Amino acid sequence: MEQRIYTIEDVEDFFPVHVFECGQCFRWQRQEDGSYTGVAGGRIANIAFESYEGEAEGGSGRLQISNCTEADFENFWSQYLDLDRDYGKLKRKLCRGDKVMRKAVKFGWGIRILNQDLWETIVSFIISQNNNIPRIKGCIEGLAELLGEPVGVFEGRAWYDLPTPEKLALVTVEDLAPVKLGYRAKYLIETAKIVCQKGMPENVEDLSALCGVGPKVASCIALFGMGETGSFPIDVWVARVMSGLYGIDEKNHGAMKAYADEHFGALGGFAQQYLFYYIRNLNARK
DNA sequence: CGGCAGGCGGTTA
DNA sequence: TAACCGCCTGCC
Numbered sequence: 001m002e003q004r005i006y007t008i009e010d011v012e013d014f015f016p017v018h019v020f021e022c023g024q025c026f027r028w029q030r031q032e033d034g035s036y037t038g039v040a041g042g043r044i045a046n047i048a049f050e051s052y053e054g055e056a057e058g059g060s061g062r063l064q065i066s067n068c069t070e071a072d073f074e075n076f077w078s079q080y081l082d083l084d085r086d087y088g089k090l091k092r093k094l095c096r097g098d099k100v101m102r103k104a105v106k107f108g109w110g111i112r113i114l115n116q117d118l119w120e121t122i123v124s125f126i127i128s129q130n131n132n133i134p135r136i137k138g139c140i141e142g143l144a145e146l147l148g149e150p151v152g153v154f155e156g157r158a159w160y161d162l163p164t165p166e167k168l169a170l171v172t173v174e175d176l177a178p179v180k181l182g183y184r185a186k187y188l189i190e191t192a193k194i195v196c197q198k199g200m201p202e203n204v205e206d207l208s209a210l211c212g213v214g215p216k217v218a219s220c221i222a223l224f225g226m227g228e229t230g231s232f233p234i235d236v237w238v239a240r241v242m243s244g245l246y247g248i249d250e251k252n253h254g255a256m257k258a259y260a261d262e263h264f265g266a267l268g269g270f271a272q273q274y275l276f277y278y279i280r281n282l283n284a285r286k
Numbered sequence: 287c288g289g290c291a292g293g294c295g296g297t298t299a
Numbered sequence: 300t301a302a303c304c305g306c307c308t309g310c311c
Contacts, residue, residue, distance in 0.1 A: 128292055
């Protein structure tokens with residue numbers, strides 16, 4: 001069977017490692033060639049990028065999406081990958097007069113904030129609390145395989161959607177035991193019940209009414225699942241940046257939010273991702 | 287073995 | 300409303 005590959009030339013400010021490993025998503029898997037395979041919007045795809053001039057920082061290149069028709073691209077991937085946004089402009093704005101941000105943006109130059117499915121981000125970030133990335137990924141795949149509907153088979157692997165709120169609302173903690181969600185299992189079930197009863201959340205206030213969703217998780221969901229680009233999630237890593245590199249008291253999250261509002265404004269979510277990815281990798285390398 | 291990982295809910299004062 | 304504590308699980 002011939003595989004459809006959709007190609008977009010002259011793409012700037014996009015690099016798969018930065019996009020898929022900056023911590024915003026958990027269902028994309030790195031392949032040997034550096035491309036990523038995953039499922040979103042009921043579509044399975046592989047995403048590859050080739051720089052025209054080697055690995056030039058921020059240089060333009062060719063984006064190739066496999067298992068994707070022109071319609072898939074126009075109707076879904078373009079928006080999902082946030083390709084219509086001018087990241088060059090946004091980065092220049094964030095970096096103006098900010099040496100820390102300049103380093104962070106130089107490091108994570110190819111980050112794009114994905115426009116993800118709301119329910120998927122709710123599930124993902126409830127699972128993410130007090131947890132590490134490999135295990136978060138395992139939990140999400142396990143949940144999809146246990147209770148999700150099949151999406152299809154791609155390169156020999158079957159992919160599943162996450163279970164819907166309706167499905168999840170009807171199971172018990174014991175049913176979810178194989179997924180090893182720990183104490184988060186009951187948060188998910190309870191949240192599914194709330195969503196079934198009250199509908200999908202529409203803002204941060206609604207999010208806070210869910211179970212297992214505190215300030216940090218709600219900010220992440222707002223940013224990644226609701227398009228709230230000004231949302232500035234503060235986790236331990238961002239708190240470390242804000243205290244270590246911006247000089248704000250490590251425990252004073254209120255002051256950090258105020259700083260973000262004042263200096264990053266509606267670009268707070270992008271700022272947070274650049275800073276988060278930067279500080280995490282600084283830490284990982286030593 | 288204790289400590290910790292992209293916090294939260296519950297309980298106290 | 301701020302401070303503390305326990306929590307599933309897996310890995311160091």
